[in-house]
Amino acid sequence: MTRKRYGFAAIILAAVILAVGGALCYRHFRQTAQPVTAETSRETAAVETVIFRQKDDRWKDDVLGESSYHMADSGCLTCCVAAALQMQQISVDGLPKDADAGEVNRFFSEQDVYDGQGNLQWDVLEQVTGVPVLRQDAAELPEGALDEYLADGCFPIVRVKMPKSGSAHYVLLVGSEDGTYQCMDPLQKKEQIVPLSDFQNQIYAVRVLQSPK
Numbered sequence: 001m002t003r004k005r006y007g008f009a010a011i012i013l014a015a016v017i018l019a020v021g022g023a024l025c026y027r028h029f030r031q032t033a034q035p036v037t038a039e040t041s042r043e044t045a046a047v048e049t050v051i052f053r054q055k056d057d058r059w060k061d062d063v064l065g066e067s068s069y070h071m072a073d074s075g076c077l078t079c080c081v082a083a084a085l086q087m088q089q090i091s092v093d094g095l096p097k098d099a100d101a102g103e104v105n106r107f108f109s110e111q112d113v114y115d116g117q118g119n120l121q122w123d124v125l126e127q128v129t130g131v132p133v134l135r136q137d138a139a140e141l142p143e144g145a146l147d148e149y150l151a152d153g154c155f156p157i158v159r160v161k162m163p164k165s166g167s168a169h170y171v172l173l174v175g176s177e178d179g180t181y182q183c184m185d186p187l188q189k190k191e192q193i194v195p196l197s198d199f200q201n202q203i204y205a206v207r208v209l210q211s212p213k
Helices: 003-032 076-087 101-110 122-129 145-151
Strands: 133-137 157-161 168-177 180-184 193-195 205-209
Touching (some): 076 157
Antiparallel strands (some): 133 205
């Protein structure tokens, strides 16, 4: 076989591999996405919601641990955790009462809760805070579980996808209205609640902070 034919065959093989890989990724994406709808009979008012914006001037330039990432670009999950701690009135040794997102980030950074890529490590968070975290993939979520969490005074942190980019993002469920969950979205420019329908009512994972026993 000539060099040109080898090159052509290599291109075809690469295209096949990419196509198969793309199909598998799409399949995985579709399998892990879970559409959710609030039970209208168990709607929960989104009142006294704590809102933290990751691009707040007070902490937008703060780094996540030893990583190269900052609150402004990657602090959505930290904002959600900080808001959930306040709203559920969970106290953590080493954190001031009603700690804001900047204070929570600094505490997490000092306690090595982030890995080198700025990802929050849930096992480490549980160890340093003493706060148990219920972790579920969306596909494993029992029917009505989100409504039960909200009714019990817990505010689920859910992973969603950004509508245009498809990037992973975290929002905090704070209530429900007209069959749609209401969210504290750290990327909002204003302090406002948005419906989960902004993210096609699709979630990929759930994290629920629980009060220490």
